[in-house]
Amino acid sequence: MTMGEERAFTGGMLAKSIFNFVCNYFxxxxxxxxxxxxxxxxxxxxxxxxxxxxxxxxxxxxFLLLWIxxxxxxxxKKFFLAEMKNIWLIFLIxxxxxxxxxxxxxxxxxxxxxxxxxxxxALFLIGYRDAIFLNIVFAVxxxxxxxxxxxxxxxxxxxxxxxxxxxxxxxxxxxxxxxxGKSAKTRNQILGTGAIxxxxxxxxxxxxxxxxxxxxxxxxxxxxxxxxxxxSLFSAVFLLAFLPIFENMFSVLTVFRLRxxxxxxxxxxxxxxxxxxxTFNHSMTVAQLAESCASALGENVELARAxxxxxxxxxxxxxxxxxxxxxxxxxxxxxxxxxxADIIRSHTKDGYHLITAYHLPKFFAEVATEHHGTLPIKYxxxxxxxxxDGEINVENYSYQGPKPKSKIAAIIMIADACExxxxxxxxxxxxxxxxxxxxxxxxxxxxxxxxxxxITMNDLTVIxxxxxxxxxxxxxxxxxxxxxxxxxSGVEDKGGKVND
Numbered sequence: 001m002t003m004g005e006e007r008a009f010t011g012g013m014l015a016k017s018i019f020n021f022v023c024n025y026f027x028x029x030x031x032x033x034x035x036x037x038x039x040x041x042x043x044x045x046x047x048x049x050x051x052x053x054x055x056x057x058x059x060x061x062x063f064l065l066l067w068i069x070x071x072x073x074x075x076x077k078k079f080f081l082a083e084m085k086n087i088w089l090i091f092l093i094x095x096x097x098x099x100x101x102x103x104x105x106x107x108x109x110x111x112x113x114x115x116x117x118x119x120x121x122a123l124f125l126i127g128y129r130d131a132i133f134l135n136i137v138f139a140v141x142x143x144x145x146x147x148x149x150x151x152x153x154x155x156x157x158x159x160x161x162x163x164x165x166x167x168x169x170x171x172x173x174x175x176x177x178x179x180x181g182k183s184a185k186t187r188n189q190i191l192g193t194g195a196i197x198x199x200x201x202x203x204x205x206x207x208x209x210x211x212x213x214x215x216x217x218x219x220x221x222x223x224x225x226x227x228x229x230x231x232s233l234f235s236a237v238f239l240l241a242f243l244p245i246f247e248n249m250f251s252v253l254t255v256f257r258l259r260x261x262x263x264x265x266x267x268x269x270x271x272x273x274x275x276x277x278x279t280f281n282h283s284m285t286v287a288q289l290a291e292s293c294a295s296a297l298g299e300n301v302e303l304a305r306a307x308x309x310x311x312x313x314x315x316x317x318x319x320x321x322x323x324x325x326x327x328x329x330x331x332x333x334x335x336x337x338x339x340x341a342d343i344i345r346s347h348t349k350d351g352y353h354l355i356t357a358y359h360l361p362k363f364f365a366e367v368a369t370e371h372h373g374t375l376p377i378k379y380x381x382x383x384x385x386x387x388x389d390g391e392i393n394v395e396n397y398s399y400q401g402p403k404p405k406s407k408i409a410a411i412i413m414i415a416d417a418c419e420x421x422x423x424x425x426x427x428x429x430x431x432x433x434x435x436x437x438x439x440x441x442x443x444x445x446x447x448x449x450x451x452x453x454x455i456t457m458n459d460l461t462v463i464x465x466x467x468x469x470x471x472x473x474x475x476x477x478x479x480x481x482x483x484x485x486x487x488x489s490g491v492e493d494k495g496g497k498v499n500d
Contacts, residue, residue, distance in 0.1 A: 020088065021069075025063060028094070028098075032148060035145060036149055039149050051148075054151050069090065069137060086126075089250045092249075094118065094138060098142065100113075101114065101142055109223070110165075111205060112230050112231045112234065114238050115169045115235065116173045116176070116177035117238050119132075119138075119173075120235060121242065121243070123177070124256070125243075131178045139167055139170040139174065142166060142167065146167075165205075168204055169204055173201045173232065176196075177193065180193050185255055185259070190236050191233075191240075201229070202225055202229060205225055205228045251361065251362070262306050268355070269309065275316055276316055276325050278319075279316075279324055282420070283310075286419050287304075287309050289418070290305060290307070290411050292466050293414075293415060293466045297411070303408060307363060307364050307367040308416075310367070311364075311367050313355060314353075314368060322344075322347070332380075337381070337383040337384035337397070338380075338384065338396065338397075345398070345399045366406075367409045367412055369402065370405060370413070372413065372416075374400070375449065376398045376399075380397055403448075403449050404449065404453045414440060414441060418471060421437075422471045422474075
């Protein structure tokens with residue numbers, strides 16, 4: 001998201017976002033009434049009439065909670081509200097988790113609720129800080145709804161003996177889930193997260209039960225502990241079930257989705273391997289470089305690597321016209337510079353259309369068109385100058401853009417050029433690599449290629465240092481091995497023979 005995009009949060013977007021929040025507020029109220037209907041059965045209408053002040057109190061509390069969510073995003077991540085699908089993502093997660101908690105709590109056991117589910121879904125679908133914040137909102141919301149659905153029980157037994165423990169379980173288990181689940185990179189690790197978050201859940205249940213000395217050692221305590229452990233595992237299992245649905249519905253790129261897209265079995269990558277092996281190898285190297293730079297800048301490492309995998313897929317249209325896929329014969333020797341330039345620069349647009357046709361993430365398609373910006377294709381421009389007596393319009397030999405609009409696109413632009421330049425060096429000493437990387441970054445700055453993305457001079461310095469370190473390690477100097485051939489009869493050295 002660029003600065004220009006953030007400033008583009010217009011009055012129309014504000015009105016739409018508020019309208020969507022209001023719609024979701026009434027949907028949440030409908031869910032609350034549905035929960036009362038299921039719980040009270042035939043006494044539904046009498047219960048509401050008897051507890052009408054409680055209904056208004058609940059409606060008011062939910063209204064305030066939802067606007068706390070709105071204010072959080074309005075002041076912290078305003079651009080997030082610009083896309084209406086983000087608002088519906090938040091509330092669909094909230095609604096699903098409320099309903100699951102209600103059904104599990106009423107038809108299984110209150111301790112069997114998947115109390116960490118919302119925190120985990122928010123963590124992988126929205127973000128780390130958002131997950132902590134939304135988990136707090138979820139815990140308070142569930143407490144309010146629990147009181148509303150069984151208000152008569154609360155009046156009779158008191159809040160502390162009612163569903164208050166559920167609030168603590170939701171808050172603590174969800175918070176633990178965010179901290180622990182943050183490092184999960186595979187779906188198997190998610191199940192491990194479910195087992196780990198069972199520890200604070202069981203601790204809370206144990207503390208609640210130990211206060212009842214008379215009945216502490218009975219079967220009810222054991223069952224509560226078992227249900228608590230099950231609820232933690234349910235959080236992980238439901239996460240695995242719902243995550244792919246949310247990923248597809250809202251086009252969210254989670255770490256799991258990105259890893260699936262970068263697997264060799266991915267259809268477009270399989271084509272790249274079989275039809276343009278040189279381009280595939282180049283893309284793998286650029287992905288390693290982009291990953292290192294993204295990590296150094298605190299950007300999304302998985303997203304940078306995945307986007308780099310696909311940045312050159314447009315070369316699949318005419319792979320033999322690109323150097324890394326050629327052997328001895330260069331097809332451009334038979335073409336005019338103008339036609340060669342057209343073929344070379346078309347791979348960015350071809351990549352966009354190919355990625356779109358395969359229904360891959362839009363971000364990949366954007367990087368494919370942005371990774372050369374509006375840079376000139378110097379080789380064919382120079383060739384045209386040599387063949388012409390007059391001046392040549394450099395725009396006819398330049399990429400058509402757009403320029404990078406994200407830090408990741410800028411990283412891939414630099415890494416792509418640096419990998420190719422370093423590979424062409426005969427002497428890959430640290431000094432030569434540093435000189436090449438500096439020249440590439442400086443040229444793109446001079447040509448104003450970073451004007452549309454939020455990248456700073458400090459970021460470029462970090463990228464430069466990271467690339468120099470990575471490239472010198474990747475193409476490090478190798479000693480020249482002696483020309484020896486070992487055989488049963490002895491060792492042959494340049495025609496001479498030394499017997500063992």
